[in-house]
Amino acid sequence: MSKYTIISKRSQIGNNVRIGNYCIIHDDVIIHDNVEIEDYCTIGYPTPSADGLPLVISNNSHIRSYSLLYQGSVFGENLKTGHRIMVREKTIAGKDLQIGSFCDIEGHSEIGHHVRLHSNVHIGQKSKIHNFVWIYPYVVLTNDPHPPSEGFIEGPEIFDYSVLATMSCILPGVKVGRHALVAAHSLVNRDVKENTVVAGVPAKYLCETKDILLRDGSGSAYPWTHHFHRGYPDSIISEWKKGYYDFEV
């Protein structure tokens, strides 16, 4: 039984939902089944910017402690978060999303399926992240081409299977192509071609991703789907093994 928790009677809470201590569940919240919400969380933080839309947390999700989710976002099933995350309104996310501790998702963005955000990722508004993308700590997706502006906001677009390594910054409107790799501590100010590696400030073409070798001599490190399978369902892995990347997820 949770202690010192405040739950609105207007919230809709499914079966087998566990809510921790010191939580606040606001009005405009739909929580589906088999969900765990840990201590000190704020669920469905109200904002007029949500236009009255509820927060939707789907089946089999796990929100870790001290997290803050605004009203007006929708998450697919199997959401897993770290601690102290923050997600603002109108974030529309697919299934199997992982959000690391201290992430700041500013809302008004689209996130695909099976995306992995490590700790302290900052997703500016109007970002678009496709499926199977990996984003590492302290990466920032920006949206303002000549700050401060207003009518010119344009987020980056990060395509399937691409990887943004630690402390990189992606400038407004930049497109990072499929299976691309942005090296750590890069500033990406122009589009990145698929299957390529860019690095530096500003980031320049370094090589093809296939030229990066695994340290054990077993071959190329990319596409990472060749050797990294942790946490993905067998149905997806078997597609990858056949060399398919565009199946329905």
Added chain:
Amino acid sequence: MSKYTIISKRSQIGNNVRIGNYCIIHDDVIIHDNVEIEDYCTIGYPTPSADGLPLVISNNSHIRSYSLLYQGSVFGENLKTGHRIMVREKTIAGKDLQIGSFCDIEGHSEIGHHVRLHSNVHIGQKSKIHNFVWIYPYVVLTNDPHPPSEGFIEGPEIFDYSVLATMSCILPGVKVGRHALVAAHSLVNRDVKENTVVAGVPAKYLCETKDILLRDGSGSAYPWTHHFHRGYPDSIISEWKKGYYDFEV
């Protein structure tokens, strides 16, 4: 009515002040009128470094949830914060300050009027920020020229209307001139002249700010006061329209 909140009888709380749930209001706190303090906030965290000075929150302020404000800082009216901010003692800030979520203001600093700090800005001690400055996510203002030192601490000084873009680092004692722009992901190790743009690691002169054009072909993006007015009062905008930048604020 707030639940599970702890309010010291020694605190001074004005009219029309709303305090959320799970808050702690400590002794040395002066909250003026029409203030909202959201859930899980700590207001007036005690520290001997404050020399007994109170925290002052002025009229029409809004502190969002999970925020932590130390004893011994003073904010002008109309302070707006994001969530989970932290401000230590002896921060002296003007009116209409915005502090984004996860900001870490280390205290012993001066901040002018109408300053905008986005998420995750780190303001080291002894920083001086003038009026109408914009600082973007993950910018760090440092203060130690050869760490760790002690008697040599000197913060940066950021002058009126300048803009520090995402993930830039400003080194100790560096002065960023009026209307200047520090590009994203820059390391600024020498003074930046007014009306100029610097970029890179280390940052070098790139161009005059007026050479940066708005994407819609309507002219120069800077001074940003020509086209960006959101949230500023009409009295200020009308001065800008006349080309005045040094009026009383």
Added chain:
Amino acid sequence: MSKYTIISKRSQIGNNVRIGNYCIIHDDVIIHDNVEIEDYCTIGYPTPSADGLPLVISNNSHIRSYSLLYQGSVFGENLKTGHRIMVREKTIAGKDLQIGSFCDIEGHSEIGHHVRLHSNVHIGQKSKIHNFVWIYPYVVLTNDPHPPSEGFIEGPEIFDYSVLATMSCILPGVKVGRHALVAAHSLVNRDVKENTVVAGVPAKYLCETKDILLRDGSGSAYPWTHHFHRGYPDSIISEWKKGYYDFEV
């Protein structure tokens, strides 16, 4: 007396331990004597990855508010933390560790004695930090050479007395030698020799640390042990004065 706090009867709590409000003390926790735990802390957050090991907080420690410590880590005496820190399981740390606000220590790491981590430091798993190391805000220690991988995780190793300045990123497996200095905003992708300074993206040799002079003309800024003594015990300072750096700590 703490209010609204939840303390497991299975936890072991020593003498003169002060626990704040809204705290949760879980089962597998050993807190020794003269410890202060501030408000909103989670102590001993349970995880199967801890293999049943307890969290150990030793004598004379101080955990500031909103902090989260997992089960399965061990800290030597005199731990001091900032606010909102997070330390995951299997972090083995020596005595006199300081952890700044917003730090994210991902666990499965070793940290020596007298280490200083400022705000927002990210310590990836498998990191090894020796004694008297200083790490500044927004530094990231990474561990994945070609992300995402799994069997290839290797943390950096940071040797005694070295200093990592603000916003630097240390790549997997990199060794930073004794008394070395990594300049601000650097990307370190190869080993750093002792007593040297590296800077840039990627970081290159800049000079010997002894070539960096204190601003008051009193001599070299490094080794910093020559002039910076704040917070260290006299027994250690007297060793440094004799030019000894390898004594038992």
